[in-house]
Amino acid sequence: MNENQRIQQVLSGNTSAFAYFVETYQVMAITIAYRICGNIQDAEDVVQESYVKAFRNLRSFRSDSKFSTWLYRIVYNTAITHTKTQMWIGVREAGIEDASHLADNTLEMNMDEKERKEIVADVMQKMPKGDALLLTLYYMEDNPVKEIAKITGLNEPNVKVKLFRARKLFKEMVVSSYGMQVTGS
Amino acid sequence: MIIMMEKYSNQKEDEKIRQMLLSVKMDAPENLKHRIMQQIETEKALTPQKIKAKKETGSVLIELGTIFGTMYAVLAAMIAGVYFLFGKEFLFSAQFLGAVILVASIFSLLWLISRLDAHIREKKRVLSKRE
Numbered sequence: 001m002n003e004n005q006r007i008q009q010v011l012s013g014n015t016s017a018f019a020y021f022v023e024t025y026q027v028m029a030i031t032i033a034y035r036i037c038g039n040i041q042d043a044e045d046v047v048q049e050s051y052v053k054a055f056r057n058l059r060s061f062r063s064d065s066k067f068s069t070w071l072y073r074i075v076y077n078t079a080i081t082h083t084k085t086q087m088w089i090g091v092r093e094a095g096i097e098d099a100s101h102l103a104d105n106t107l108e109m110n111m112d113e114k115e116r117k118e119i120v121a122d123v124m125q126k127m128p129k130g131d132a133l134l135l136t137l138y139y140m141e142d143n144p145v146k147e148i149a150k151i152t153g154l155n156e157p158n159v160k161v162k163l164f165r166a167r168k169l170f171k172e173m174v175v176s177s178y179g180m181q182v183t184g185s
Numbered sequence: 186m187i188i189m190m191e192k193y194s195n196q197k198e199d200e201k202i203r204q205m206l207l208s209v210k211m212d213a214p215e216n217l218k219h220r221i222m223q224q225i226e227t228e229k230a231l232t233p234q235k236i237k238a239k240k241e242t243g244s245v246l247i248e249l250g251t252i253f254g255t256m257y258a259v260l261a262a263m264i265a266g267v268y269f270l271f272g273k274e275f276l277f278s279a280q281f282l283g284a285v286i287l288v289a290s291i292f293s294l295l296w297l298i299s300r301l302d303a304h305i306r307e308k309k310r311v312l313s314k315r316e
Contacts, residue, residue: 044220116208117209121209124209136206139199
């Protein structure tokens with residue numbers, strides 16, 4: 001059964017069919033919310049509110065786009081409203097400039113899994129929220145730039161530029177904060 | 186060749202970043218799904234009541250229209266009958282006005298009784314639901 005059929009089931013009154021969408025997308029939804037809110041309690045509230053909004057407005061969902069994109073857009077907007085955050089203002093330009101020398105380098109992390117997880121989590125926490133969110137959407141969910149643009153409301157060239165900068169900043173922060181080995185390509 | 190090597194290097198690096206980020210993917214709390222579904226079920230349970238309330242408003246208007254529509258039809262028939270049988274003057278007589286008031290009172294009473302009946306039924310329904 002595909003997603004459109006499940007949506008039709010929900011619309012015809014079978015509420016329990018909506019559990020599929022909760023089950024499938026809740027991990028990514030909470031990750032997005034967490035990147036914006038910065039704490040798990042608010043992220044949970046945002047995700048719950050977003051799913052309820054999605055359920056209420058399911059009739060307005062157009063099947064020409066992906067359900068996940070539509071849902072993540074709701075999560076994004078709800079989290080922004082919840083935290084009253086301005087996502088794309090105050091990006092650390094200085095940090096970005098500093099990171100430019102790393103564009104041609106390759107990340108090498110010679111450490112155990114646990115340590116690596118802690119480091120990456122810490123870096124993501126310290127990064128500007130918008131950058132961390134873009135990396136999350138691009139790498140964790142394999143969302144193409146077009147989908148990311150739909151979710152964040154930015155235009156595609158803007159997403160590309162910000163993603164490039166976010167990638168650089170991520171590398172710079174991983175390297176500078178933890179002194180990891182950086183080898184030339 | 187250099188461009189191809191650069192592309193390969195970028196892909197390799199992208200893959201590394203992907204692996205790093207996937208390792209910190211968050212887990213949704215176990216009760217979150219339950220919380221969401223519970224709220225949605227509650228929303229759904231509340232929705233039919235809203236429709237019912239709307240239907241209730243609609244039925245009141247229909248009832249009002251039926252009863253008073255019939256009343257005005259009866260009054261129109263009375264006026265037409267009186268006009269053709271007794272002439273224009275009789276329409277302004279106290280006798281005829283009394284008859285008009287009587288008809289209007291009977292229909293108003295009928296509407297009042299029907300509303301009272303609907304109110305009692307609704308009260309009984311709510312009480313039986315609570316029990």
